[in-house]
Each structure stands twice: as structure tokens, then as C-alpha cells.
Amino acid sequence: MASEVDVQGDTHDAIMGATYHALCKHGYAHLTMQDIADEFDKSRSLLHYHYDTKEELLLAFVDNIVGWIGDRLAESETEEPLERLEEFIDRFVIEPGEEDRETFALALLELRVQAVHNEEFREKLSVHYEKNVETVADIVADGIDEGVFREVDPEATGEAIYTALVGARMYQVTLGAEHASRRMRDQLAAFVVDDLITDGREPAAYARDDPEN
Secondary structure, three states, X not given: OOOOOOOOHHHHHHHHHXXXXXXXXXXXXXXXXXXXXXXXXXXXXXXXXXXXXXXXXXXXXXXXXXOHHHHHHHHOOOOOHHHXXXXXXXXXXXXXXXXXXXXXXXXXXXXXXXXXXXXXXXXXHHHHHHHHHHHHHXXXXXXXXXXXXXXXXXXXHHHHHHHHHHHHHHHHHHHOOOOXXXXXXXXXXXXXXXXXXXXXXOOOHHHHOOOOO
């Protein structure tokens, strides 16, 4: 199997980008190497040179998305812990009509189903889960250190927040529950104000909007 060390620079980024776009369009179940090749701006032979099968490529893709959200937050200009936490939560919202994001979220769910029987997927997706929990836990720990958040267990709080977000998004994309991810975001914003921050701040602006609009 090709590793990220084997596939360097622009080629690796192009393959991962093509895989992402193909998953957004086709989901996991019906995804083929040809679908990925169609999104790849280089030759199909180059794709097959690095990855023999869809499974190999998707394992590499899961490696690539580990820490994805944390990396995006690191690139953000937001430094204040409360704002970083609200930004993390907001990234999980899928608005009605965002079909690419819905299909991609469903593809990730299908990959998790594969993990039940595939140890390699299970190991890599476990790292993905743990990394996202760690991202929230680090934000909460920073907030405690800065006196923004109350003394809580950062790891337990991070896991509760991340698991709630993933669950709401799964409910939305599998059962057609529109606004489920937005409602969860708003409830978590209210939780942050009621149970986490040390002063009387208002919830994020998005949590004060009408969730049905």
C-alpha cells in the first residue's frame, strides 16, 4: 500500500482532493476508482500507480482527514477559547440543500460501518475520532487556564460535545431530519453559556437565530 511518504506534495494533495470530491458526489457504497479518476486532473495511470484498490485509497484518505478540523482552526484568526469552541461546533452544521456535504457525511458514516469488520478502517477512524475529541478538549483546557471556562474535565467535555455533533449530523443525513445539526449546534451553544463559561456572556450569534429559518 502506498503511504503518504510514497505520494509526495502536489500529487498527494490532488489525489486526496479528487477522493473528497468523488465521495461528495457518489458516497461510499457506489464509489469506484473511475469516479476518483474523473476528479483527478492527472492521468488515471498515476492514480493506479500509487493505489491499487479503492480500499487502499480510502485508508489513505482517512489518514489525511485526521485532525482536519483542528488544522482549519489552527489556520483561523480566532484565538479566544470561547470563539474557537463556537467555531468548531458551527463546522458540523449541514444546511438544507448542501448536498455535497450531506453525501460526504453519509460516506463517512458508511466508512464507520466498514470499520465493524475491517480492522484497518477501525484503527484509522478511531484515531480520527480521538483527534477530534482532543481538539475540543484542548480548547476547553485553554479556556480553563484563561479563566474563561469553569473547572471541568476537558476530555469528558470534549467527547460529549463531539459525539453529540456527530450523532445529530448522522440523524440528519440518514433520516432526513432537516436542521438537526443546526439545532444541536444551538443547544450546545446554550450549554456552553449555562454550564461552561464563567461569566454572563450571550451565546454565539447563530444560537440566537430562529432554528427554522
